[in-house]
Amino acid sequence: MTVDRVSARLRQLWLCYRLQLKILLISPFEGFLGIVFPLMFATATLMVYRVNGDQAAMAYAGLGAAVMGVWTSVTVSASTLLNRERWAGTLELLVAAPTPFSMVLIPITTAMATVGLVSVVVTLVWNRLVFGVRLEVESWPLFALGVLAATVTIAMFGFLLSVVAVRYRTAWALGASLEYPGWLLCGFVVPIALLPVVLHPISYALAPTWAVEAMRSAASGESPWGELGICLALGSAYAVLAAYLGVRLIDSARRNATLALT
């Protein structure tokens, strides 16, 4: 690939990301919900944990509750947004474009994850102001890297989901059904060790599990590099799998006529 083609591709990704973010942020109502819902979830979680008065448990749950917003924002939105494209009649135009479909989807899911990232910061501030949960972080750069890793890998997971949504008209239900199980499986609010052993492999196959662990390690002063490495490897695997499935599922959608409503 020549330098021109690389820069053209980067430009396409950047411009499409900016415009998709604009679509998401332009509605004050949706923007409001994107922030308020994670706050509600965090509030409910911290109210449960406050009963015992255990500050360490509050700090654990506060951090996980912040990442819950990204998870919700991406898993639920990734499948519903693609269905919205189908309803708007733009999905066919996106598929009919000469740009590889994976390069169309990545800016969309990354824009969703960005909205989630904003909710992380807002939730952390909310936890501090309303519940007095102090975020004590030993290494801020590594902690920020953990937050970014969580955002990027959740975006890649959303990418994988959105590919499925292109093929199946009812796949929006898949994203919605993953919201609450994801909170538990990724150990956002409950340590994975408390889950049945049979679920552990699923938890460890989810990149956000490792991202949150990396954030907690960075906060407590331990090295997060191991968790970050696994997290990014899993996120890359999602991306490769989504790109692979994307081509096949689009062909399947062309065969089964599921790109449009009619």
Place this chain on the structure above:
Amino acid sequence: MPSGPLAVRFLVVTAVVARDLRRSFRTTQGRLKRTRQDVEAVRGVSFTIEPGETFGLLGPNGAGKTTTIKMLITLLLPTSGSASVLGHDVVTDVREVRRRIGYVFGGDRGLYDRLSGLDNLRYFAELYGVDPREQRQRIGTLLELVGMTGREGERVEGYSRGMRQRLHIARGLLHDPEVVFLDEPSIGIDPVGARELRATIASLKDQGKTVLLTTHYMFEADELCDRIAVIRAGEIVAEGTPDQLKRGVPSGRVLEVETYGVPEAVVAGMSELSAVRSVGVEDRGQLQVLVLQCDADSEVTQQVLARLGDVRVGRVAAREPTLEDAYVQLVTG
């Protein structure tokens, strides 16, 4: 017969080739006991479109027009048969086909309402690979072409249907495609908007674009198309120039008689006249217009008026068959 290389050359220069295209859809019915049924939407459609030609595909709703177009633009895989655009197979050479075609459909959908017209064009320009150095100029030229200069900064949600349709056209032409597919582009547009749209489509022909147009408006097809294929129940039932199709109407002349309160029995009696091939009635408010398809060179006016007897009669006019007459005969025949 052309030799091999000549045949290959023919394929390369032909803009669109459809050979025995077929497409079935599977539908299911029932909840507990589900029954599946295969519906054949397109049943062996074949045609060719030469470069620079405007080709019309006419047919009633559900005839298979959109399904045919979607196979040609790579959004649907044919069940059988083959098709190519500028020599590139629509099944195996998808990327090359997509680079060379533009697709515009009618109606309100297909745009991002929350973005401005300009942002919509910028978004699709990136996806359709328009050179960044040329984008600004290209978008400006297209906005000028579709008459939207000055309105591009407004959000699409505030646009009228006519403006949306013109923006669609601009979007479809962003990457300067050689072949443009227009699927009922004028649907739901007011007469002034539709006239402007026809002028835009006509200008595509002037630019040397190959156009495949589907429409329900016969005058539009008559004005714009070099050749027309009429599709009925998934099969092409006629193909030719608009004049050839008009000449194909079995009756050579059409007599229109405005009446007020004509009884059904009198209408039925008209078909007994030897020179009359068919009789139709169009209700226009208080008026009923008898449309009689007659033999060429026949003179039935006096006989028709005699049969009407005491029925009040308005204007009586004879005319040549229109494309609509040909179309109605073809799709109802």
